Amino acid sequence: MPIPPRASPLAMAAGPASHGGCPRAQMPHLSKMERVVVSMQDPDQGVKMRSQRLLITVIPHAVTGSDVVEWLIQKYCISEEEALHLGVLLVRHGYLYALREPRSPGLQLDETLYRFQTPYFWTSTLWPAAELDYAIYLAKKNIRKQGALVDHEKEHYDQLHRKINHTWDLVVMQAREQLRAAKQRRKGDRLVIACQEQTYWLVNRPPPGVPSVLEQGPGRGSGMARRVQMTKNTDFYKQEIECCTKALGRIRVKSSVCLEAYLKFSSQHRPHDPIMSGCLPSNPWITDDDTYWAMNAPNVAAPTKLRVERWGFSFRELLADPVGRANFMDFLRKEFSAENLSFWEACEELRHGGQAQIPTLVDSVYQQFLAPGAARWVNIDSQTMERTLEGLRQPHRYVLEDAQLHIYMLMKKDSYPRFLKSDMYKGLLAEAMILPETKRRVFPFMWKPRHSSLSPALPPASASVEPVAAAGGPGGAEGEA
Amino acid sequence: MCDQTFLVNVFGSCDKCFKQRALRPVFKKSQQLSYCSTCAEIMATDGLHENETLASLKSEAESLKGKLEEERAKLHDVELHQVAERVEALGQFVMKTRRTLKGHGNKVLCMDWCKDKRRIVSSSQDGKVIVWDSFTTNKEHAVTMPCTWVMACAYAPSGCAIACGGLDNKCSVYPLTFDKNESMAAKKKSVAMHTNYLSACSFTNSDMQILTASGDGTCALWDVESGQLLQSFHGHGADVLCLDLAPSETGNTFVSGGCDKKSMVWDMRSGQCVQAFETHESDVNSVRYYPSGDAFASGSDDATCRLYDLRADREVAIYSKESIIFGASSVDFSLSGRLLFAGYNDYTINVWDVLKGARVSILFGHENRVSTLRVSPDGTAFCSGSWDHTLRVWA
Numbered sequence: 001m002p003i004p005p006r007a008s009p010l011a012m013a014a015g016p017a018s019h020g021g022c023p024r025a026q027m028p029h030l031s032k033m034e035r036v037v038v039s040m041q042d043p044d045q046g047v048k049m050r051s052q053r054l055l056i057t058v059i060p061h062a063v064t065g066s067d068v069v070e071w072l073i074q075k076y077c078i079s080e081e082e083a084l085h086l087g088v089l090l091v092r093h094g095y096l097y098a099l100r101e102p103r104s105p106g107l108q109l110d111e112t113l114y115r116f117q118t119p120y121f122w123t124s125t126l127w128p129a130a131e132l133d134y135a136i137y138l139a140k141k142n143i144r145k146q147g148a149l150v151d152h153e154k155e156h157y158d159q160l161h162r163k164i165n166h167t168w169d170l171v172v173m174q175a176r177e178q179l180r181a182a183k184q185r186r187k188g189d190r191l192v193i194a195c196q197e198q199t200y201w202l203v204n205r206p207p208p209g210v211p212s213v214l215e216q217g218p219g220r221g222s223g224m225a226r227r228v229q230m231t232k233n234t235d236f237y238k239q240e241i242e243c244c245t246k247a248l249g250r251i252r253v254k255s256s257v258c259l260e261a262y263l264k265f266s267s268q269h270r271p272h273d274p275i276m277s278g279c280l281p282s283n284p285w286i287t288d289d290d291t292y293w294a295m296n297a298p299n300v301a302a303p304t305k306l307r308v309e310r311w312g313f314s315f316r317e318l319l320a321d322p323v324g325r326a327n328f329m330d331f332l333r334k335e336f337s338a339e340n341l342s343f344w345e346a347c348e349e350l351r352h353g354g355q356a357q358i359p360t361l362v363d364s365v366y367q368q369f370l371a372p373g374a375a376r377w378v379n380i381d382s383q384t385m386e387r388t389l390e391g392l393r394q395p396h397r398y399v400l401e402d403a404q405l406h407i408y409m410l411m412k413k414d415s416y417p418r419f420l421k422s423d424m425y426k427g428l429l430a431e432a433m434i435l436p437e438t439k440r441r442v443f444p445f446m447w448k449p450r451h452s453s454l455s456p457a458l459p460p461a462s463a464s465v466e467p468v469a470a471a472g473g474p475g476g477a478e479g480e481a
Numbered sequence: 482m483c484d485q486t487f488l489v490n491v492f493g494s495c496d497k498c499f500k501q502r503a504l505r506p507v508f509k510k511s512q513q514l515s516y517c518s519t520c521a522e523i524m525a526t527d528g529l530h531e532n533e534t535l536a537s538l539k540s541e542a543e544s545l546k547g548k549l550e551e552e553r554a555k556l557h558d559v560e561l562h563q564v565a566e567r568v569e570a571l572g573q574f575v576m577k578t579r580r581t582l583k584g585h586g587n588k589v590l591c592m593d594w595c596k597d598k599r600r601i602v603s604s605s606q607d608g609k610v611i612v613w614d615s616f617t618t619n620k621e622h623a624v625t626m627p628c629t630w631v632m633a634c635a636y637a638p639s640g641c642a643i644a645c646g647g648l649d650n651k652c653s654v655y656p657l658t659f660d661k662n663e664s665m666a667a668k669k670k671s672v673a674m675h676t677n678y679l680s681a682c683s684f685t686n687s688d689m690q691i692l693t694a695s696g697d698g699t700c701a702l703w704d705v706e707s708g709q710l711l712q713s714f715h716g717h718g719a720d721v722l723c724l725d726l727a728p729s730e731t732g733n734t735f736v737s738g739g740c741d742k743k744s745m746v747w748d749m750r751s752g753q754c755v756q757a758f759e760t761h762e763s764d765v766n767s768v769r770y771y772p773s774g775d776a777f778a779s780g781s782d783d784a785t786c787r788l789y790d791l792r793a794d795r796e797v798a799i800y801s802k803e804s805i806i807f808g809a810s811s812v813d814f815s816l817s818g819r820l821l822f823a824g825y826n827d828y829t830i831n832v833w834d835v836l837k838g839a840r841v842s843i844l845f846g847h848e849n850r851v852s853t854l855r856v857s858p859d860g861t862a863f864c865s866g867s868w869d870h871t872l873r874v875w876a
Contacts, residue, residue, distance in 0.1 A: 025763075029827075032784065076802070078804050081845065082804065082843055085828075085829065085845065086827075089807075089827055211868070218696075236718065237538035237541070237542045239715070240546075241541055241542050247756065248548060248552060252792070252794045255556060255795075256558050256564065257792075258776075259561050259565075261773070262773075263565065265772070265773045266818050266819045266836060269772070269818065270817045273815050273816040275815045275860060275861070275863075275876070276815060283862070284861060290599075296859065316728075351733075352685055352686040354705070354706040354707075355706065450616055452617050452619065453616075455657070456597055456600075456641060457640055
């Protein structure tokens, strides 16, 4: 359904309405499909052509669905399923049409013959579909069928009649003229042109229940370009120049170094990637058993081995895991440097907190960690401390950023490596659980009910409240055992 | 002239007047010079008198872009697929639809996972926003927005609220409540205000800040409680369609993609564009960071997905196939970054081997275009939403 356009005021110059303008740019898949059908019609490399016999006429240059699919398989080295899917899309976009009724929206793989749409009637050529043309088309049909139009066409016909009543004589005249001209053609040509026209209108005015393949969504094409184009004025280019100049001054890293890093990251994380390596005891989505989630809950008492291993990958991974972070905090306490992590956490709270809380948070951090003689004073280098204290006069969200970074790097370079070498961590690794694999159930009818879980949105005091909704059953659930 | 503060840390001879002064860097016709403050100020006013026509600025921008490409190419000593030659190829890939979520009355436009790894929020064309426990397929909450085409939705990190918006040009936050007496719409908070449709939104590390992208060509960072605009990001030449926050330990950056075919990386604190990439041939529909944070992937209407490395500052891989004709609407990585899942407008999902560049699998099932795709927080599955009114969870 067309959506009423929204005005884009102020500094934006809205792009021109794209009447007759570049649908190919806004819908690049159309040009690509066109290239495909053009190569399909290549006399040497294209699809095998046949002739279709219809009563006493013979229509040349027809192809079967299977030949089209076969050609696609060969040309693009794809599977039959994918080739068929692509073939169906070509039909749906009006690049192929069946000569005989009934014309299904798919691609039949029997002896049904198809022809290629003439470029004149490609959606991207005759764009956008004009109301007047549609009116003439319906009028022709109406005349030929003596008023017996299909439901939705009848509706459109009446609608258009009301809407462009003032030019209706022109419409009927055109329709009559086109019908008269058609009678002078050979029967074969007449049939083909009728099919071509019908295919065009099936794409541009789909019957109810058939989704329009041309729909793009708001602000994107469909002849209703509300796409914004920033006025490319001097400010715009000045900004681009500034951005480029800065970019030129960047320090870049050699590709080989960067790409090696992906290999390392992927292989290190592969055992932890459930889609790549599975997960123990089983993937909940596959077996309907949510033990995996229970065992890996955020604050579980006994973390799994894989989880404890991950803490060793990077400082970020350690801090991101609540159990890891808690263990690290314990370790820091033993080293009498727990205030570092607490300070870092307080800074995070400031950075990501609400605007209104900033003054209080900054003050609390200062009192706890930065003031001379503070209870949990953090050891920052004097330069950073000076800058921070200076900045505290006008507290803002990022005022502690330098100090936070300093402490973060301190923990990362110093405490973290020691943590990984510590007996504490080694002990955790040794104790950590490895769960046995749950075998996939062989008998699908031994269906296991799926347990619900408490929504995080429930208030914490409702531990005694019934879990939301009982185990899922039918009604939209599709399990694969 | 916009305010510019420079860190004065160089003393020396000014390039213009040659006097010994505190110097600041200055850019004149893409050349970096060092001027003293007096000369810098004179140059600023000179700039206004010089006949800097639009055409000359445009050509300067073009030539700088060319130079930038040259610089980027200098350090490009190897291709990704070459480096990946020694990596084992992936075997047969079997992923199936494990859950189908039916309940939306119209096209599903966006979805997001809750941190609890099983709940999701989804939004659709008919204005409905639904929160599901996708494991049991039960619907837990439903809100009807006052507008159609709710193109963006996001789950708060705490799991206690959702954000959504679309043709209403706003981003609203709804606290999730199970209280039968309270309607969610009553507690709704209007946070963001743009001048065109909202295309994407995301909470930052907490429930208290939201990042939005809009069809008005800008992105913006908002304080949820007060609705205050904290920072805005200008630079895209057309609608911004997508954004993703960097999984960084120390920094504050995010990437956005737009109808100007560009992907831009922004510093959340200063509002400046840090890096920009312009290699796609059409709208960039989706951007997603590689799990390490050193790269990001983008999906575009030009039917390709591309990988950009932030340290090398260039595109390092293109994921395309001649038989893939329709645009990629949504991309996401598996947990290890080895696989890239991409939903396309031809109703399929293609799975790419990120390192080798080859397609590993194609998944059929949806009956209309795939509009949104996200991997679950623990990587056990991914969810796709489609214009066929359904969402599917694949594993």
